[in-house]
Amino acid sequence: MIEVLNIAVYKFVAIEDGHELRERLLTRALALDLRGTVLVAGEGINLFMAGAPEAIGEFLAFLRADARFADLEVKESWSLAQPFRRMLVKLKREIIRMDHPAIQPAAGRAPGVEARTLKRWLDQGHDDEGKPVVLLDTRNAFEVDFGTFDNAIDWRIGKFTEFPKALAEHREQLQGKRVVSFCTGGIRCEKAAILMHEQGLPDVLQLEGGILKYFEEVGGAHYSGDCFVFDGREALAPDLRARKNGISARASDDPDIAIKQ
Incomplete structure (x- = not known):
C-alpha cells in the first residue's frame, strides 16, 4: 500500500x-x-x-x-x-495571526533549541548552564488537551491572538527561568518567543520545528498524549501515526483553522 x-x-x-x-x-x-x-x-x-x-x-x-x-x-x-x-x-x-504588528520575524529569528538538546535538558533537569527549564505551550487549550509536554505551562488561551494578553498577565511567572516555547510545528512558538524577548524576557528559546520535529527526532520522551493536527488525521502519536481515520470534526477547509503549526 x-x-x-x-x-x-x-x-x-x-x-x-x-x-x-x-x-x-x-x-x-x-x-x-x-x-x-x-x-x-x-x-x-x-x-x-x-x-x-x-x-x-x-x-x-x-x-x-x-x-x-x-x-x-x-x-x-x-x-x-x-x-x-x-x-x-x-x-x-x-x-499566523497574532495581531501584534511590532513582531517582524523576517528581521531575525528567535533563538531556538533543537529537539535532542531539549530532551537532554529534560533528562538532566536543567539546561547546560544549570538553569531550570520551563516549557510554555503556546497552542490553543483544546489542542493542549490532546497531549503536551510533562509539567508544561498552559495559559488556556482560546486562540493565538490571546497570547500577548496572557503574556502580560503571567510575565512574572517566567522571570529568571530558561523558557522553551513550543507548538505544533514551530510557527506560533517562534512568534511567541520573539514577543517574549521584546517584553524583557531574555532567556527564552523556541523549540525548533515544534512537537512534530521533536516526535520525528526523539519520539515521545517527556511528552504525554498525542499532538493535535488541523487535518483529517486529528491527532498524531509520538511515532507520527494518526490516531484516527476519516475527517476530524475540527478539520476545516477554512485556512485560518486548518493551518496552525
Whole structure:
C-alpha cells in the first residue's frame, strides 16, 4: 500500500510578490494532485500539504528553486489516506495571526533549541548552564488537551491572538527561568518567543520545528498524549501515526483553522 506523505513547512521571509507567488504555487500543486493549505503573506509562507511522495518531492524542489525558500525545513509524517479535502492557496495579512504588528520575524529569528538538546535538558533537569527549564505551550487549550509536554505551562488561551494578553498577565511567572516555547510545528512558538524577548524576557528559546520535529527526532520522551493536527488525521502519536481515520470534526477547509503549526 502506498502511503500519503504529509509535510508541514513555514518560513518567515519578506514576500513582495504575493499575488504572483500564489498563482504559481496553486498551479504547481494542482498539477501534482496535492491537497492542503498554503498561506502567503508579506511576512512569509506557511503550508500543510499531502500527496504522493514523488509529487511532494517535486513540489519542494520547485519551491526551493526560489532563493527565498532554498533552506526550508520540512516536518514529515505519513497517513493511509489523504487528510485534506482540497488544495487552497490564500493571501493573508499574517501567516499566523497574532495581531501584534511590532513582531517582524523576517528581521531575525528567535533563538531556538533543537529537539535532542531539549530532551537532554529534560533528562538532566536543567539546561547546560544549570538553569531550570520551563516549557510554555503556546497552542490553543483544546489542542493542549490532546497531549503536551510533562509539567508544561498552559495559559488556556482560546486562540493565538490571546497570547500577548496572557503574556502580560503571567510575565512574572517566567522571570529568571530558561523558557522553551513550543507548538505544533514551530510557527506560533517562534512568534511567541520573539514577543517574549521584546517584553524583557531574555532567556527564552523556541523549540525548533515544534512537537512534530521533536516526535520525528526523539519520539515521545517527556511528552504525554498525542499532538493535535488541523487535518483529517486529528491527532498524531509520538511515532507520527494518526490516531484516527476519516475527517476530524475540527478539520476545516477554512485556512485560518486548518493551518496552525
